[in-house]
Amino acid sequence: MLNFKCKQCGKPVKVFLQAVSACSHIQPYQGICDCGEVLRHATGQKEMVQAFIADGTLIHHH
Numbered sequence: 357m358l359n360f361k362c363k364q365c366g367k368p369v370k371v372f373l374q375a376v377s378a379c380s381h382i383q384p385y386q387g388i389c390d391c392g393e394v395l396r397h398a399t400g401q402k403e404m405v406q407a408f409i410a411d412g413t414l415i416h417h418h
Contacts, residue, residue, distance in 0.1 A: 357372050357373070358370070358371050358397060359371075360395055360397065362391060362393050363393065364391055365389065365390075367391065369387045369395045370387050371385040371386055371387035371396070371397050372385060372386065374386055380400075381400050381401040382401055382408065382414065383399045383400055384396065384398040384408045384414060385397040396412060397409070
């Protein structure tokens with residue numbers, strides 16, 4: 357679990373590690389603020405992180 361500030365209202369938002377396959381290319385986190393704003397954060401492969409943060413998509417290429 358990580359804590360971030362909501363970009364819409366400024367309240368603190370807890371984001372949780374999302375269940376993913378055994379792939380180690382990305383560690384996606386997601387949370388929802390009380391105002392309804394979805395907050396995404398991820399670490400890992402740049403392309404995968406950008407796609408996840410943009411729309412929640414987990415692309416996977418090997």
